[in-house]
Amino acid sequence: MLLLTELLKDWPCTVSGGGIRTSVTGITENSSRVQKGFVFVARKGGRNDGTIYIQQAIDQGAVAIVVDRTDLISLPDDITVVIVPDCKLFIAHACARFAGYPARRMKVIAVTGTNGKTTVTHFIGQLLQSLGNRPVVIGTTGIFIDGVKIDYDSPQMTTLPAEYLHPLLQKCEGMGVTHVVLEASSLGLASRRLDYCEIDIGILLNIGTDHYEEHGGKLAYILAKKRLSQMVTMMVVNGEDEQCVQMVQDTTTPVVYFGMNPLAGVPVSDLEKNFVIPGHYNRMNALAAMSALVVLGYSLDDVMQYCGQLQLPEGRLQQLERDGVKVYIDYAHTPDALQAVLCTLSTCCYGKLITVFGCGGNRDKGKRAEMGELAVLYSSNVIVTSDNPRNEDPLAIIGDILEGFGGDCSAVEVILDRKNAIRKAVFSAAPGDSVLIAGKGHEKTQQTADGILPFSDFEVAKRALFEKTFLDFK
Structure with a gap:
């Protein structure tokens, strides 16, 4: 008081x-x-x-x-x-x-970027815990202390508003938390939610196509991301992303790069022998996490020994497998993210790659046709369905996606009901085939004009795999 x-x-x-x-x-x-x-x-x-x-x-x-x-x-x-x-x-x-400025007494790491924020924050949390610390990870999938999800009365937002964030940090401090790892969304940065939260390390992952309309254009979106470099003691930046490099060229904040850039503090080659999660983008996510630990003062050798134990968070290339059919649930909802996961799966899939996806309503419309084009490019078959249509007409959203196919395409099917789309994809898969269900990942609800309804891609796919086995057996 x-x-x-x-x-x-x-x-x-x-x-x-x-x-x-x-x-x-x-x-x-x-x-x-x-x-x-x-x-x-x-x-x-x-x-x-x-x-x-x-x-x-x-x-x-x-x-x-x-x-x-x-x-x-x-x-x-x-x-x-x-x-x-x-x-x-x-x-x-x-x-x-x-709240008594709790952030001042803990190490705070904030991660921004169009894609990869959740994975990087969880990787950092896992590495910190392995090295004897007590971290809290705050972001899209919830709040985790020592890797265990906790209940906390707050809105489901990537970056919590200040009135929820600082009491949470105060609570974490009382529980012995030493490090705070949080996702800094463009909307969170633009609305000043993280102002007066002292941040030690900021991480800039990439700049892609998302949230342009909510910010009023691409420039406003980039400027929102750029704010992080003005709020931190040290920046860790993706040296492979030209826009990221340009964004920090005029900053007075010290910068450490990761990736193939010759100036990178932690180059890709140092990771290859220990990291087992597929995909170049996941290697880059791991390098970002490792770089943060090195900036904190840990030696690269100390950090490297735990890289083989890193695990992806829920809804990020999350895998189900039964009778030779693999199903992957992934949060990819931007062109860059969808291309990254499709490229990864296409190199390790020995049969057909069947992709189920849609696009969210009341969000950037410009990405829809591009995502449709990418889905057809990498997949054997594509089922276009509803995602989180919100207040938009789901059929209108699907129409925007279909423009990316350049006309009729025999490999594309439209099934409006997401549950039926997932079931059709799973039932049509043969041993050796892979099914990608993209867009919603960890989410347990679907946002429609009729309200927020319970829905889990993982649970629907799991049930479909079980029923497929039963039907095949009969």
Whole structure:
């Protein structure tokens, strides 16, 4: 608990009404989370304006309202109104201060990039644990301490908002966590969720096609990613990605490269004998993780001895096999990621490669035809289906994908229902064939216009393999 005056100390603001020596019990920008003694930050979001929820926050016990505008409705005299230059910055600052700045007392590593963030964060966590540390990994698939998923009441977001992140770090510190490894999404960086979270190492993996529309264009997307280099003590950068190299050319932050680049601190050749997970992109993910450990002060020899034990996280090239049929579930939902996994599987598949995929709704439409073209290029057969259509018409999304095939293609089939598409792919596979189910990976739900429905690619594929064996036996 802090006094409001302590929370506002050294922060540019104008205060009116109420009193600044009021005790604060919490901070939130979500009016439904307000409790007695809370500060409510009425931030203007992409869809809603927090000012319309001010009265609700007051009714639930808010003692202060923070805004970055002056055009407010009249508020009761006993409610403190704080006007700040930027609500996004203020909530990041206030949540860190309220939690006691826990990030300062742990090593924090933040990973950004269009593809590979989840795999790299988990690889780093596994290496840190093997070397005697207690890491927490925070990202798309959840929160893991020492590799074990924990329950924590927070939204399912790649990068947690400040009001959830700093209390989590405070909790982790109390549990003896020494290192924090988190995914820094472009949206998280752009919305300032990681501001006032002291980051020791930033990792830049790659720049691909995703989230352009949400940012307002490619340049805004790249600038969001670039923010990480301005927030960290040291950068680890993919020396094989030209855009990544260009993004850090003018930074004053020290940079370590990984990959084939002659300047790379950890070159690809040092990994070949110990790493068993297939795919060049996974070797690059491992090199990024190893580089972070070397920057932390570990010797390359110490790190290398554990590389053979690295395991991919859930939904990343996750494999099922029965009666000679292999099924892979992968989160690949961008052209770069889909090409990487298809290229990997095409080199180790002795029979047909059958690909099931779709594209998400309300996301970058430009990638759809490109992903369709890639699927046909590498696969023997392709089944185009629904992914997370959200509020878009699933058939319209599929239509965009089909444009990548350049007209009719006998190797392509459309099955709108994702469950039926997966079952058709599995049932049509013969011994020696491989089935790739791409796009949703670890996800346990499907987002549709009718709401969020339970759905797991892994469970549907597992059931289909079992039923296939039963039918074949009969």
